[in-house]
Amino acid sequence: MTTTDSRVLRAELLSFDADPGENDTPAAGSLRYFEDGALWIEDGRIRAVDDYARLAPELPEGIEVIDHRGKLITPGFIDSHVHYVQLEIMASYGRQLLDWLNDYTFPEECRFAERAHAEALSDAFLDELLRVGTTTAQVFCSSHPVSVDAFFTASQRRGLCMLAGKVLMDRHAPEALTDDTRGGIRDSERLIGDWHGKDRLGYSVTPRFAPTSTREQLDAAGGLLRNDASLWLQTHLAENTGELDWVAELFPGSRDYLDVYEQSGLVGPRSTFAHGIHLDQEMRGRLAGRGANLAFCPSSNLFLGSGLFDRLAAREAGLNVSYASDVGGGTDLSGLATLKTAYQVGQLRGQPLTAWQGFYGLTLGNARALSLDERIGRLAPGMDADFVVLDPHATPLLARRSARCRDLGETLFALMMLGDDRTVAEAWAGGVCQHRRDG
């Protein structure tokens, strides 16, 4: 006998089917919205999405209906670039990228050689992600394989869809963190065998960035991708001007920073390059031509003084842009906070972010950029039941603001400006409520 796990959530529902464009009103057909909607989930998947009144006659007798009227359900948020091993060094005062790595990041990452520490931080990180409504992320671990085992084990236990990988770094870091050129690749191969494609997990080949890997190691990382087109690739690109100078010095045979990665075969449709602030249009075009995406990490870019990401230049080049927290350089894990900061960066560049574009980006946009859109990113039949229940009345101030909103666009914008972890009433993944806000 089989039993089905089936229930309905009744709430406002919002889901994007396409990029809404840059206008103040979303492109026709780009989204579906139900003011009094029903989300029917069954065995970890979405079975139906419709107006409550239309779906109600079809529901089996006695099915549990969770009444969330007054709240808004969207697909679970996605974070395309974040370091779980940097959770506890968030908000460490200090200068720019290269100093920050040496003063805080590297000493902290040394602690992840210990399994117990990696396990404790994996759970703490996932608790924090779910608290802010992020149900999927692409995650940097440390260079220690055990940090990856711990993270995937914790993610698998909760039934989450997560991408992660072991940092490859065979030079220019403390000895306790550097791996052996070939040893780092062998460790990656072992981790790929153990975790890639298991349940909802995927492996991202993870060279930290060009300066901390030799050409030999970058080439070997490219070899992993050539052997298995289903693998992901995550690294950093053109974040900081000091970094650019260093890369030029280390790789005199490359015509620019991106060329370092191109020469090793690291640029493809499943490649995420964090930052990409200091690029010209020709380089953006090369990334677009290979279907790669840039992870826009606005709170990190402001915190480390790296620069103002040119989102519209990337769009003009046809380049996929994803949204990311980049914790620990980022100051907030929350996707809503990432959108707020992206809006502010956009204002300084004369390219403000609409709420439509922001919520599309956090959900379907990021799912597409990461090639995960067949499973997550939309509320639609057959998709995995990963979603968040947002409360536009979560705080007295938000309730006041929401009461003045005249339409959905205004409500979304208020959530993106004033929302935080208190706004996330519940986060569900794989059809299971993974987080419920207290009170």
Ligand SMILES: [Zn+2]
């Ligand atoms: Zn990063």
